[in-house]
Amino acid sequence: MLSNATPADEGYGLPNSAIYGDANGDGVFDNESALLGLAVQKYGRTTKATHGQITGINATVTVCYEVLFIFCVKQATFVDQLIIEPGTFSGGGDSGSLIVSDDGTNRPVGLLFAGSSTQTIANRIDLVLNNFGVRIDGSAPPPPPPPPVPVTDLAITSVGAPTSATQGNTVNVSVAVQNVGNQDIPAGVPVTLTDATDGAAIETQTLQELRAGAAVTLVFPWNTTTSSLGTHTLAAQHALGDDNPTNNQASTSVLLSAASLIIHVGDLDATTSRSGGNWSATVAITVHDADHNPLNGATVVGHWSQIGTNSDTCTTGELGGNGTCIVLFPSLKRSVASVNMTVVSVTYAGRTYDRTFNHDPDGDSNGTTIKVLRPN
Incomplete structure (x- = not known):
């Protein structure tokens, strides 16, 4: 009668x-070197129950299966043997015996397939x-680990x-x-950015569906026109009642300073044209505020x-120009090789013109004076 156990009595x-x-349960020895010196046992057809010790690992063994006179005519080589x-x-007839640890746990180690008077190969x-x-x-394998506990956890990771x-x-x-978390979060969760310093809600946006592990970045425009001066704490918070409220909000700080009242010239560009014996010069002047925005x-x-x-x-x-206007010298004689145009003043209610801030991004002037050359 076949059985999956060795005799209980012997x-x-x-x-x-x-x-x-x-x-780790991956079906492979974690460390083959740990087998060296391991006490093992087996139950075989011929020698029944015996006990021994693993004295070699990763062995390469050549086994002769047929001898003619004194010559081996059929042999096989086995690698990574115990x-x-x-x-x-x-002994002969024990091949196929399961070799297990001799430590009370009976954990399988090898499958016996060959031997001699001095060694057994597995x-x-x-x-x-x-x-x-x-x-x-x-024996019954250990039960599978329980399924993970459902966790709904939506985090504001940074602002x-x-x-x-x-x-x-x-x-x-x-x-x-x-x-x-490990649960998908459906669409519709509101996320609100608040100016905690002024106690004002900046904007609320709604999330799309977020699967477990997914992330998204929302961009909120904060119009600071009516905001107070000084350091502002901007706090973001979502409205989902999840399993971990400690990460439902995050914040950052921004120092809001008053706008400078200084204005300056941000660009001078010249164009020319010819008409008969005369030529004309046109200069486009761009004025910037302190933040280099066209004014x-x-x-x-x-x-x-x-x-x-x-x-x-x-x-x-x-x-219609964005912060730009033009001045014109319409009729210059051909004998005039060049003409300079210099900005003398710029006025704007409540602002102060400071020529030391004048500049020209394309380098054809210093932002205050531009030299216009006669066209060829």
Whole structure:
């Protein structure tokens, strides 16, 4: 009668279904070197129950299966084998015996397949099982781990913004949100950014569905026109009642400073044209505020280095330009090789013009004076 256990009276009983030295349960020895010196036992057809010790690992063994006179005519080489001593551990007819640990746990170690008067050779049991896709039919395997406890946990992981800003500007504030639980979160969860310093809600946005582990970054525009000066705490919070309220909000700080009243010239650009024996010069003047934003409504007064009929005053934005206006010298004689146009003043209610801040990004002027060359 077949059975999955050795005789109870003279064998070791039922083998364990879990192999020796496989703490992580992946079906492979965690550390083959740990097998050296291991006490083992087996129950075989011929020698019955015997006990021994693993004295070699990772052995390469050549076994002769057919001898003609004194010559071996059929042989096979086996690698990664286990060596067990003493020689009395096995005998002819014991091949196929399961070798288990002799420590009371009966964990499978090897499969006996050859031997001699001094040694027994065994295949590593992990390699055998994995090669054939089978398992030991022994004691019941440990129960599978319980399924994870459902956790709903939506976290505001960070709030990002510039450390400082100028009052009146719009500041983009980024809010990073991540589903750090193991349950999907449906769409519709509101996330609100609040200026905690002024006690004002900046904006509320609604999340799309977030699967477990997914993350998203929301961008909130903060209009600082009516915000107070000083350090502002910007706090983001979501409205989902989850299992971990400690990460439902996060904040950052921004120092809001008053806008500078200084205005300056941010660009001078010249164009020319010819008409008969004369040529004309046009200069476009761009005025900036302290943050280098184009400023409409500023009155610019210039001065041409040549005497003649010209326009030297303009108001930015009056012809549709963004912070720009033009002055014109329409009729210069061909004998005039060049003409300079210098910005004398810029006026705007409540602002102060400071020429030391003038600049020109393309380098064709110093922001105050531009030299216009006669066209060829």
